[in-house]
Amino acid sequence: MINTKPQLSQDFVKMIKGKANEGTYRVNVDGILIDVFPYIFPPESPFSESTHTVYDHFGRLNGNRVLDIGTGTGIQAIQATLAGADEVDAVDIYDKAVECADHNINLNRLEGKINVWKSDLFNNVPKKEYDLIIANLPIVEAKETDIRLHSLFDPNFAYHERLFQDSPAYLSNSGRITLCHANLQNQGFEKLEKIAERYGFIPNIKKSVNSLGYEWRNYDFISTKYTGDKKQ
Ligand SMILES: C[S@@+](CC[C@H](N)C(=O)[O-])C[C@H]1O[C@@H](n2cnc3c(N)ncnc32)[C@H](O)[C@@H]1O
Numbered sequence: 635m636i637n638t639k640p641q642l643s644q645d646f647v648k649m650i651k652g653k654a655n656e657g658t659y660r661v662n663v664d665g666i667l668i669d670v671f672p673y674i675f676p677p678e679s680p681f682s683e684s685t686h687t688v689y690d691h692f693g694r695l696n697g698n699r700v701l702d703i704g705t706g707t708g709i710q711a712i713q714a715t716l717a718g719a720d721e722v723d724a725v726d727i728y729d730k731a732v733e734c735a736d737h738n739i740n741l742n743r744l745e746g747k748i749n750v751w752k753s754d755l756f757n758n759v760p761k762k763e764y765d766l767i768i769a770n771l772p773i774v775e776a777k778e779t780d781i782r783l784h785s786l787f788d789p790n791f792a793y794h795e796r797l798f799q800d801s802p803a804y805l806s807n808s809g810r811i812t813l814c815h816a817n818l819q820n821q822g823f824e825k826l827e828k829i830a831e832r833y834g835f836i837p838n839i840k841k842s843v844n845s846l847g848y849e850w851r852n853y854d855f856i857s858t859k860y861t862g863d864k865k866q
Contacts, residue, residue: 638776639774639776639787640774640818640819642681642818642846642847642848643774643776643786643787643818645681646679646681646786647783647786649679649680649681650673650675650676650783650785651673653670653672653676654672654673655672657672658670658671658672661676661677661678661679662678663677663678663685663686663709664686666709666712666713666716666742667741667742668707668708668709668712668738668741669707669734669737669738669741670707670734671707671730671731671733671734671737672730673728673730673782673783673785674706674707674728674730674731674734674785675706675707675731675785675786676707677706677707677709680846681846683814683816683843683845683846683850684770684773684814684815684816684850685709685710685770685814687814687841687843687850687851687852688710688768688770688812688813688814688852689709689710689713689714689717690841690852691812691840691841691852692713692714692717692766692768692812693717694717694718695714695717695718695719695765695766696718696719696720697718697720697765698714698718698719698720698721698765698766699719699720699721699722699723699762699763699764699765699766699806700714700719700721700722700723700764700765700766700767700768701722701723701724701725701759701762701764701766701767701768701804702714702722702723702724702725702768703725703753703755703756703767703768703769703771703797704725704726704727704769704770704771704772704785705724705725705726705731705732705735705750706726706731706734706735706770706785707731707734707735707738708724708734708735708736708738708739708748708750709738710724710768710770711723711724711735711739711748711750711768712738712739712742712744712748714766714768715744715747715748719766722747722748722749723748723749723750723759723762723764724748724749724750724751725750725751725752725753725755725758725759726750726752726753727752727753727754727755727781727784728752728781728782728784728785729752730782731785732750732751732752735748735750736750755793755796755797755800756796756800756801756803756804759804761803761804762804763804763805763806763809764804764805764806764809765805765806765808765809765810766809766810766811766812767801767804767805767809767810767811767812768811768812768813769797769811769812769813770813770814771788771793771794771797771813772784772785772786772787772788772793773786773788773814773815773816773818773822774786774787774788774818774819775787775788775789775790775791775819775822775825776788776789777789791825791826791829794826794829795829797811798811798829798830798832798833798835798855799833801833801835801857802833802834802857802859805857809856809857810854810855810856811835811854811855812852812853812854812855813852813853813855814850814851814852814853815850815851815853816848816849816850816851817848817849818848823849823851826853830855833857834857834858834859835855835856835857835858836855836856836857836858837853837854837855838853838854838855838856839851839852839853840852840853840854
């Protein structure tokens, strides 16, 4: 288990804690108004590079069924709906994030278009086939006991391990997982790709940008575990 947190994450935690003392605040995310509840991952801030790195590369989603895992403020689910997705489900492990996402769905008059509920990854997701799983999960591998900070930290990369392990049962035959990752830690990209490959996913780097002193990649992962219409 890695216990050293990158300076960028430590600064981000400081900002999140400082903002939490002020209560809920509103941000404008490319024209979408989002209220950020205390401790919820802000989709717009000096540190929030991953959020737009994901939704910038969805493309049009007409005809798609989408699951947003780790929805936070609900921003990816909202962007997916605006990109034309037919059905959008959104889950988060933290109940305050579920409340926050629900609030922002109403704020943007998208009630009835996005279902949001509490779930630790797929634990509370009924069996269904999705064309796109958005998983902008925490990207720093470090011990963290405070669930409010699980927007940043994935102890032992266990969430990513379970994401790739369980996703094949929830993906349609042409389905994909999309996420953002950064080389905030040694071998960060290699570790992620290795986990994905272990569960039969092929990584495809759609975009790479340098920002805040690191490389940020938008990945799509396609499962190789399909034989004709049947999954193995
Ligand atoms: C990096 S934030 C991303 C928030 C939002 N999707 C975005 O793109 O701005 C990660 C989110 O994943 C949630 N999360 C962490 N572990 C999770 C798990 N095991 N299951 C579901 N959600 C989880 C956190 O509570 C947090 O809201």
